[in-house]
Amino acid sequence: METKKKKSLASRIPARVWLLISFAVAMGVWYLLSIIPQTSRGFPNVVVTIEGLITMIQRGAFWQDLSSSLISVFGGYALGFVIALPVAILMAWYLPVRNILNPWIQFIRNIPPLAYVPLIVIVSGVGRRPQIIVITIACFLTMCVTIYQGVVNVDETLIKAARVLGAKDRDIFVRVIAPATLPFILTAVRLGASVALTTLIAAESTGAEAGLGMRIRALASLYESAPMLAYVIVIGIIGITLDNIIKLLERKLTGWQEKREI
Amino acid sequence: MAGEARDLKLKIDNVRKVFHTRSGEMVALNGVSLDIYENEFICVVGPSGCGKSTLLNIIAGLTDATSGAVYCNGKAVTGTGTDRGVVFQQYALFPWLTVKKNVMFALEMKGIKGKQAQELAMQYLAKVDLEKFADHYPKELSGGMKQRVAIARAYAADPEVLLMDEPFGALDAQTRTQLQSELLETWERDRKTCFFITHDVDEAIILSQRVVIMSARPGRIKDIIDIDIPYPRTQETKMTPRFLELKNRIWSQVYQEYLEVRK
Numbered sequence: 001m002e003t004k005k006k007k008s009l010a011s012r013i014p015a016r017v018w019l020l021i022s023f024a025v026a027m028g029v030w031y032l033l034s035i036i037p038q039t040s041r042g043f044p045n046v047v048v049t050i051e052g053l054i055t056m057i058q059r060g061a062f063w064q065d066l067s068s069s070l071i072s073v074f075g076g077y078a079l080g081f082v083i084a085l086p087v088a089i090l091m092a093w094y095l096p097v098r099n100i101l102n103p104w105i106q107f108i109r110n111i112p113p114l115a116y117v118p119l120i121v122i123v124s125g126v127g128r129r130p131q132i133i134v135i136t137i138a139c140f141l142t143m144c145v146t147i148y149q150g151v152v153n154v155d156e157t158l159i160k161a162a163r164v165l166g167a168k169d170r171d172i173f174v175r176v177i178a179p180a181t182l183p184f185i186l187t188a189v190r191l192g193a194s195v196a197l198t199t200l201i202a203a204e205s206t207g208a209e210a211g212l213g214m215r216i217r218a219l220a221s222l223y224e225s226a227p228m229l230a231y232v233i234v235i236g237i238i239g240i241t242l243d244n245i246i247k248l249l250e251r252k253l254t255g256w257q258e259k260r261e262i
Numbered sequence: 263m264a265g266e267a268r269d270l271k272l273k274i275d276n277v278r279k280v281f282h283t284r285s286g287e288m289v290a291l292n293g294v295s296l297d298i299y300e301n302e303f304i305c306v307v308g309p310s311g312c313g314k315s316t317l318l319n320i321i322a323g324l325t326d327a328t329s330g331a332v333y334c335n336g337k338a339v340t341g342t343g344t345d346r347g348v349v350f351q352q353y354a355l356f357p358w359l360t361v362k363k364n365v366m367f368a369l370e371m372k373g374i375k376g377k378q379a380q381e382l383a384m385q386y387l388a389k390v391d392l393e394k395f396a397d398h399y400p401k402e403l404s405g406g407m408k409q410r411v412a413i414a415r416a417y418a419a420d421p422e423v424l425l426m427d428e429p430f431g432a433l434d435a436q437t438r439t440q441l442q443s444e445l446l447e448t449w450e451r452d453r454k455t456c457f458f459i460t461h462d463v464d465e466a467i468i469l470s471q472r473v474v475i476m477s478a479r480p481g482r483i484k485d486i487i488d489i490d491i492p493y494p495r496t497q498e499t500k501m502t503p504r505f506l507e508l509k510n511r512i513w514s515q516v517y518q519e520y521l522e523v524r525k
Contacts, residue, residue, distance in 0.1 A: 155354075157352050157354040160354070163324065164323075165371045166368075166419065182358075256358045
């Protein structure tokens with residue numbers, strides 16, 4: 001009985017409150033890191049970190065960095081999606097396309113983007129272009145695999161059911177395959193967003209003039225840990241915000257699903 | 263059946279189906295011939311692997327026969343057609359559409375659109391007692407309700423022949439008998455030609471006018487037994503001596519086949 005009561009107490013706390021508790025604990029850990037001598041150099045406390053961010057804003061660097069990074073992220077991300085969608089469908093439908101492309105994708109997917117960035121810079125020069133190319137490649141690889149899985153896994157019985165009801169190929173594509181694949185497309189969109197951000201640092205190592213990743217590297221050489229930490233947190237905030245927006249979209253569009261993916 | 267002039271609805275003519283598998287050729291069906299008449303209710307029983315689902319898929323036009331042919335109204339079947347409707351064991355409802363829109367899908371494929379489709383869909387849902395669930399998604403329904411929606415959808419397409427592939431196989435015993443009774447009532451009313459696959463001998467006898475017993479490997483027709491129990495039939499019919507007699511006769515033949523398959 002005792003344990004049961006304890007359990008129900010923990011489960012009675014609403015999710016929002018848990019989130020607050022989690023946040024409070026994180027702040028506590030951060031504070032500890034800022035006072036322990038071994039870690040304090042890398043983790044200045046909240047006030048110092050915010051001051052670091054304000055300094056960056058005053059220097060005029062922050063907004064420039066943020067907008068530059070967002071342009072690269074969204075550019076590469078959108079381009080990656082636009083390429084991934086048709087390629088995934090072609091892979092699912094045509095055996096030769098699948099058998100030739102799939103090994104490439106699996107091969108490249110396991111190479112850290114940072115490794116091939118210099119090659120791309122040699123080909124496309126420095127600036128915005130290599131950044132977008134790197135993010136496009138990374139997003140394409142992840143999204144293509146996920147969407148492909150979705151198209152391949154469309155329940156055969158649903159296609160049969162549509163066919164016996166008189167559906168033509170076009171009806172089957174628009175009214176069965178497209179909606180059946182939508183959950184996978186949205187999962188791809190979510191995974192792609194996360195990949196775009198994680199690739200950002202690699203992308204901005206290409207001699208970018210501004211950008212969150214580029215600035216972190218520049219600040220690192222000056223040992224300015226306060227603004228660095230602030231930038232790292234900003235990247236995290238962008239990531240979690242995107243993730244939640246897409247999750248909201250998923251709930252709206254694919255609430256009909258029996259099982260929901262995490 | 264003798265002496266009655268009846269319209270031949272489906273003619274299954276010497277159908278053979280061979281699957282090519284990694285371990286070689288597998289003859290799923292061999293020399294299967296069967297005439298099915300208009301307004302007839304036929305059940306096919308047999309052990310799993312006897313090719314009864316393959317036969318249904320060939321009739322539906324979802325699979326090609328290796329040789330032989332199926333004729334519907336005298337015309338050779340070359341693909342799916344709205345003259346033949348199918349109810350699947352796994353319901354096959356579109357999970358992203360509401361119950362009503364699932365039924366409307368069938369109507370829209372026939373060119374019936376908009377308000378007319380909505381009203382008709384509600385009528386078909388009323389027949390299976392599910393008007394109240396029109397705006398629910400399939401995930402919110404029980405198995406029995408899902409299958410009722412699938413049946414309503416199949417009826418909405420208004421096929422001439424209804425092909426049912428173990429439609430109640432995934433349901434619990436109680437729901438199954440309930441759906442059997444509902445199907446019986448519907449059939450007694452409109453007498454739509456029905457080709458019904460099951461592995462449940464009781465179900466086959468209670469529903470059909472003829473039970474086709476299939477043997478396995480290769481699948482072929484072993485025997486056809488007339489069920490001379492008059493309609494209307496109810497669940498009580500299952501207690502009558504004639505029913506039990508037929509059940510014994512069919513069951514012993516099916517059981518032999520199960521033993522064959524086990525070997």
